[in-house]
Amino acid sequence: MELIANGVNEALRLLVSLDPEVLGITALSLEVSGVATLLSLLVGIPVGTALALCDFPGKRLLIGLVNTGMGLPPVVVGLFVTVLLWRSGPLGAFGLLYTPAAIIIAQSVLATPIVMGITVAAVQQLPKSLHQQILALGASRGQAGWMLMKEARLPILAAVMAGFGAVISEVGAAIMVGGNIKGHTRVLTTATVLETSKGNFDVAIALGLILLAFTFVINLALTQLQQRGKA
C-alpha cells in the first residue's frame, strides 16, 4: 500500500515540477493516439455508415469480420506492422520502423474496426423509415448517409471514445513498432513497462496514474460534447 501512496506522490511531483521527460512522453502519447484515432474516424465512420446502409451479398460476413477486428490483439498487429516496415520488408524504404509514425499506423489499424463496428451498429439502430423518408424527399444516397450519420452522432461519439481508449492504453504494438526509444517513441504505456522492469515501481505507478488522468480528462470532454448533443 505504501508503494501506491509513493506512486501518487511521485505522480503529483512529476506533474507539478513539469518534469520535461514525463511531459514529453505524455505529449507524445496524446499526439500519437490522437492522430491514430483521427485516422480511424476518417475511415471507420464513412465505411461503417455505408456498410450499415447498403445491402449486398456477404454483408453479414463483412460485418462479422469488422466485429472480430474490434478485438484485434495489439501484439499481433504490432508484429505484422513490424514485418511490413522492416528495412527488408515491403515498406522498408520509408525507414518508418521505430518512429512515432509506425505507432500511428499500428494504432490506426487497431482503432479502425472498433470505430467502424460501433458506427455500423449506431446507424443500423436508426428507424428504417427514416432512411426511406430522406430518400423520398429527394436526397441522394450520399446525402442520406451524411444525414443518418449525423442522426447517429451520439453512439458515434461513443465509438470515438472506444477507439481512443483502446489505442492510448495499448502497449503491445507501441513497444514492438516503436521500440520504446527514449525521447522518440517512448509513450506512457511503454514507459510504465520499462520502469516496472527497472524496479522503479513508484515511477511506474505514477506514469500509470498520469495516463489514467489524461484519458479521463479527454473522455470527460467527449462526454460533455455527447451529452450536449443529446439536449
Add this chain to the structure above:
Amino acid sequence: MTRLRNLAWAAPAVLVFCLAAVPKPSLILATTTSTQDSGLLDLLVPMFEKKSGCVVKTIAVGSGQALALGQRGEADVLLVHSPDAEEKFMAEGWGSQRRRVMHNDFVLAGPVEDPAGVRKAKTAAEAFRKIASAGTLFFSRGDESGTHALEKKLWKAAAVEPEGGKWYQQTGLGMGQTLNVASEKKGYSLTDRGTYLSLKKNLALEVLLQGDKSLLNVYHVIEVNASKWPRVEAKGSGAFADFLVASGTQAAIKTFGVDKYGEPLFFPDAEKRPATPSGKGRTAPSRGAEK
C-alpha cells in the same frame, strides 16, 4: 458527402506529414536488456548523440534477438553478451567488426534461506546440480538472451536437463522482471550483477554464488556488415562502436553506478584486446570471451 471526401483526403496528408517529421540521421542499436535496465545507456547514448549529432534508437531486447535483428540488417550496431552466438554471427559474416567493450559477472541469486545449499557449492555447475536435486524453484529467462544462453551452458556442464522439471520455470521476460518474479516466489535465478545491483532495493534475493570463472559476462560491440545489407548505416555504427571503446567513454563506464550502488556495475575492457582489424565480411572472431 463532399465534405467527407475532403476529410478522406486529409488522412494520407496527415500521414505524409508525420513521415516528413522524421528527424536527423539515426542509428539503430540493438542491445540486451541489462544495459538499458541498469541505466548505463541513459548515460552513454546522450554523450554520443551530443558528440556526433546522430540519433541513436536503442532497442533493448535479449542478445539472441539483437543478433537476429543484426542478421536481418534491421539494426546497425549491436551491444551484446552472448559470446558463442556472437562468434557464430561473425563467422557467418553478418558483422564487420567485433570489439570488446566491458565486462561484469553473472551471479546466482536466491532466497536468503538458500534451501538448496548453493552457498557451499564451489562452482556454478555444482550449484546448478544442487538446485536440480533439491528441486527448488529456478527462474529462467527462457528468451534466448545472453543470460539464458549462459544458463543453458551451465545446465549442460551440470549434466542436468532442466526442461520439464516442475521446479524449472521460464518467465520469457527481461532480467529485471525475472528477478522480480524470483524474489516474489522465493526462487533462484542467474543474473548479471549490474541488473541485480540496480534492483536490489526491491528484491528479497541475495547473491549466493559468485566469482566462478564460468560466470564472467563480457559485452562486445558488433558493427553489422553493411555489405550484406545496403540499408545498414555503416558510418554511424562505426562511429558508435569507436565511441564505446574510446578512453573517455571507458572512463565513464568505470565510474557508472559507483555513487548509487557503492560499486561499479561494469568494468571497461577495451584496452585489454586489440581491436580486430576491420575487413569486409569475414573477420576472425576476437577471443574476447574467455573460456
